[in-house]
Amino acid sequence: MYKLTYSPASPYVRKVRLAGYLSGLNDQIELLNPDHETHIKMKLNNPLGKIPVLMTPNNQYVFDSRVIVELLNDTSGKLYPNDDNKKIILTNAALTEGLVDSSLLYVYSIRYAGDQKPSEVWQKLQLTKIENTIVYLDKNVSNDFNPSKVYISHIGLIVALDYLNFRKIYDWEMKTKNLVAWHKQVSASMPGYKETYPKDPS
Ligand SMILES: N[C@@H](CCC(=O)N[C@@H](CS)C(=O)NCC(=O)O)C(=O)O
Structure with a gap:
């Protein structure tokens, strides 16, 4: 095990x-x-x-x-292919990882501020990265999703989008028709999606 x-x-x-x-x-x-x-x-x-x-x-x-x-x-051998697409998929996955990094830095700016007010400059920096990435993804996300080709880049994006909602950091669904449609389709065919949806520790 x-x-x-x-x-x-x-x-x-x-x-x-x-x-x-x-x-x-x-x-x-x-x-x-x-x-x-x-x-x-x-x-x-x-x-x-x-x-x-x-x-x-x-x-x-x-x-x-x-x-x-x-x-x-x-x-x-199921998380990314070992061919010319590998670098593209891992680069896309790295982008989604950056989205999660910025989200967590935003959350920590509040969690670890102690009795200080969180830095607005820092929060704005993270929100700008998040917003730019969401706009980029809405333009570039593929509309011809093939459920038999789910990779780590799909997992990364699902995780990042759900985390933004879970922590109410940024309302990405507001102006992103493509991304909303992508999320609906991909989450429905992703094994373990519901079982792993984020929740606060009990
Ligand atoms: N780059 C790391 C990031 C892991 C990470 O930041 N995990 C968070 C939990 S979501 C953590 O352990 N935070 C505690 C800390 O930063 O001290 C990875 O991909 O595993």
Whole structure:
């Protein structure tokens, strides 16, 4: 069995879980809650103190989420093709990762402001990156979605869009007809979509 540090709200953990579903490896991934002794040990193995960390069946620790995705792809070959499209798909996935990074930096600007007011300059910087990326994606998202060709770039975008809604950071659905249609279609055919939808820890 693989072991994965779990949090129901983490977009990076969700990405790995969806990659597990798409790889057909979900049944082999045990989710460990934050208070689980092994979760704590695994997290300590990443000096950055971040999740996700994956423990392989031969007890190797792997992070971050991008490397875990690579590992799952090495095992399944299902997350990106090994041809000329690989770089395009990984570049698209990197863009969605940046969307999540900016979203999390926005959330942390509030969470870790202590008794200070969050920096408006910082928040505006992140919101501008988010807005520019959403406008770009609405223009460039493909309208001829093929359900048999779901890759890590699709997972990344679904995770990023749902996280924006979950944390109410930016209303991306307001002016993006293409992206809204894309989300509807892709989420309906993505294995594990509902099971992994973000929620606050209970
Ligand atoms: N680049 C990392 C980012 C992981 C990350 O930032 N995870 C968040 C949870 S969603 C975290 O652990 N935050 C705690 C911290 O930054 O100290 C990845 O792709 O795994």
